């Protein structure tokens with residue numbers, strides 16, 4: 001299993017626009033091979049930003065990497081990184097990928 005996270009530092013005052021953009025987007029993930037689940041996370045507020053993260057769970061690292069080269073990735077990012085949305089952020093997102101070493105589920 002592989003977890004891919006992108007952390008966003010959202011400028012104070014831009015939280016509602018950021019959340020609206022994400023919560024009303026077209027989702028292209030549901031039928032991607034190896035995709036398991038997605039969460040949009042809101043974290044703590046710092047002095048100059050509010051931390052958010054996109055969190056995806058994949059069957060394998062290879063499935064995640066295949067998605068990053070797929071049309072559904074390009075479709076999902078058609079509007080990402082443009083000047084109009086850049087003002088929502090304090091800097092570019094920070095990506096982190098994790099190999100899952102252990103999973104514990106409720107019985």
Ligand code: HEM
Nearest residue numbers: 004006021025026027028029054056076079080081093095
């Ligand atoms: C390997 C790097 C990246 C990963 C793992 C990633 C992850 C994701 C995921 C899982 C989604 C949702 C896709 C869907 O629902 O179909 C998404 C959408 C989005 N990503 Fe990324 N992303 C990456 C790179 C970037 C970069 C570089 C930016 C900013 C420049 C960005 C900004 C966004 C935005 C704003 C959306 C929502 C799109 C919209 O509603 O128009 N992502 N990303």
